[in-house]
Amino acid sequence: MQQQVKKEGVSQAFTGRRNFLKLSGLTLAGTGLLLAGCSDDDDTTPTADNLPGVRNGKFDLGGGDFGVLTYAYALEQLEADFYTRVVGSAGFASFSEEARDILSDIHKHEVIHREFFKSTLNSLLPSANVLPALEFAYAGVNFDSESSVLATAAVLEDTGVAAYNGGGQYIADSAYLVIAGQIVSVEARHASAIRDLINPGSTDFANTADANGLDPAKNPSEIISAVSSLGLITTPFTATFLP
Amino acid sequence: MNLIKFLESFTDDKLYTSGTSRRDSFSQFGTIGKGLALASVPFGLSALANKSFAADIQPTPATAAGALQLALTLEYLESAFYANGVDSGIIPAEDQAAINLIANHEADHVSFLSSAMTAAGVALPPVPTFDWSGGLGLTPFEDYEQFLAVAQGFEDTGVRAYKGQAGFLMGTPYLTPALQIHSVEARHASLIRRLRGQKGWITGSDRGGLPAEFQIIYDGEQSTTLGAGQFDAAAQSEAYDEVISTQTAVDIANVFIA
Numbered sequence: 001m002q003q004q005v006k007k008e009g010v011s012q013a014f015t016g017r018r019n020f021l022k023l024s025g026l027t028l029a030g031t032g033l034l035l036a037g038c039s040d041d042d043d044t045t046p047t048a049d050n051l052p053g054v055r056n057g058k059f060d061l062g063g064g065d066f067g068v069l070t071y072a073y074a075l076e077q078l079e080a081d082f083y084t085r086v087v088g089s090a091g092f093a094s095f096s097e098e099a100r101d102i103l104s105d106i107h108k109h110e111v112i113h114r115e116f117f118k119s120t121l122n123s124l125l126p127s128a129n130v131l132p133a134l135e136f137a138y139a140g141v142n143f144d145s146e147s148s149v150l151a152t153a154a155v156l157e158d159t160g161v162a163a164y165n166g167g168g169q170y171i172a173d174s175a176y177l178v179i180a181g182q183i184v185s186v187e188a189r190h191a192s193a194i195r196d197l198i199n200p201g202s203t204d205f206a207n208t209a210d211a212n213g214l215d216p217a218k219n220p221s222e223i224i225s226a227v228s229s230l231g232l233i234t235t236p237f238t239a240t241f242l243p
Numbered sequence: 244m245n246l247i248k249f250l251e252s253f254t255d256d257k258l259y260t261s262g263t264s265r266r267d268s269f270s271q272f273g274t275i276g277k278g279l280a281l282a283s284v285p286f287g288l289s290a291l292a293n294k295s296f297a298a299d300i301q302p303t304p305a306t307a308a309g310a311l312q313l314a315l316t317l318e319y320l321e322s323a324f325y326a327n328g329v330d331s332g333i334i335p336a337e338d339q340a341a342i343n344l345i346a347n348h349e350a351d352h353v354s355f356l357s358s359a360m361t362a363a364g365v366a367l368p369p370v371p372t373f374d375w376s377g378g379l380g381l382t383p384f385e386d387y388e389q390f391l392a393v394a395q396g397f398e399d400t401g402v403r404a405y406k407g408q409a410g411f412l413m414g415t416p417y418l419t420p421a422l423q424i425h426s427v428e429a430r431h432a433s434l435i436r437r438l439r440g441q442k443g444w445i446t447g448s449d450r451g452g453l454p455a456e457f458q459i460i461y462d463g464e465q466s467t468t469l470g471a472g473q474f475d476a477a478a479q480s481e482a483y484d485e486v487i488s489t490q491t492a493v494d495i496a497n498v499f500i501a
Contacts, residue, residue, distance in 0.1 A: 213351030
């Protein structure tokens with residue numbers, strides 16, 4: 001009986017992925033690259049054993065491509081929630097015009113990213129396997145203070161860049177890799193703008209790169225531990241299938 | 244005869260040897276340039292070379308090696324461009340820290356990719372001969388506004404090109420470094436765009452006042468597919484950068500290759 005349930009979960013996931021490809025318009029690409037990615041994917045599609053879902057009372061992000069997508073969804077939830085609070089704060093009107101312009105744009109981008117992962121994962125997986133809305137707390141952030149908001153925004157954007165840079169290698173389906181790439185460069189544009197806003201005319205916009213000119217890339221476990229140490233995500237979750 | 248091969252054999256080892264750092268090469272050119280009219284010898288051998296050869300680069304194969312070769316050629320372009328810009332003296336004091344950092348990063352990318360490719364036994368593409376006028380009469384090393392405009396075009400192209408090559412690097416040790424370069428290029432793009440009074444991100448397919456010939460860099464960026472249903476088309480297009488094909492990346496680069 002349990003076997004049957006598992007099988008059903010997998011086949012739903014399969015159908016969902018095809019739908020997703022249609023949804024995202026990527027089937028139009030029709031390149032050898034994409035086709036190669038799809039056939040590879042058939043070998044590495046996550047099994048029911050590592051699907052995202054509740055284990056031991058906590059939601060586990062899962063493994064394989066669904067795990068990486070769910071992990072990205074968690075991070076986008078955090079960013080979207082943060083900027084929603086920023087633009088809704090009483091003090092926002094007192095921020096500089098440039099800061100308001102930049103933060104308002106970023107708010108929209110991050111909500112768009114969150115909603116993309118939400119609808120994509122819901123099209124790929126049964127609802128029990130989709131990460132629920134997480135809850136957040138911002139004990140150290142003064143949302144009425146431009147400097148406090150910008151400092152937190154810089155951490156979140158840099159974290160997002162390092163997370164996507166390090167997560168890309170764990171994606172098996174090239175269509176998802178491309179989407180992750182489409183998002184990470186926008187996160188990096190954000191990081192650059194926020195860092196420059198904090199310290200204009202400096203090298204801060206890109207001095208994150210090492211001696212080879214490479215930005216940080218971090219594994220999910222490093223990112224999750226860093227985010228946990230900030231105490232921003234209050235909903236407990238696990239990531240036992242991600243490196 | 245294969246044009247690239249021919250150019251390789253033509254190339255003066257002393258000037259183009261991979262053992263010489265890019266910075267050293269550019270200082271050499273800078274020294275030559277100072278003794279002559281900069282406009283007539285914009286870049287080293289070009290006065291000699293571009294009369295004889297149409298040296299356009301060709302699309303690289305859809306393989307990991309091809310992706311690295313395209314990446315290195317684009318980094319040659321960016322690195323040479325910023326090195327010339329730094330040497331030109333036109334960069335205002337308040338922007339020098341930023342432009343110097345970008346110049347250093349692009350030189351770092353050339354070194355890093357060259358080393359990685361050599362270690363992997365991947366042939367290094369020859370350094371093209373550049374035509375910074377873009378065939379449009381541009382003078383980016385005399386006019387800072389033009390310098391920033393061309394820089395924006397290069398950075399936004401780099402972001403799209405790396406993204407377009409990522410699939411070819413899947414399953415290789417070069418995917419992650421390529422992504423790490425990709426995000427640095429995006430940081431550069433954002434800064435350069437903001438120095439020009441643009442948003443750090445691309446709205447629709449707006450080329451931001453660049454010459455119409457540069458529209459190819461922004462075509463396709465207006466996609467709203469992944470952001471459908473949220474806010475407005477402007478925000479939906481900004482929230483995602485788009486890929487460009489190998490052919491488009493090559494076409495853009497060839498605008499600045501003699």
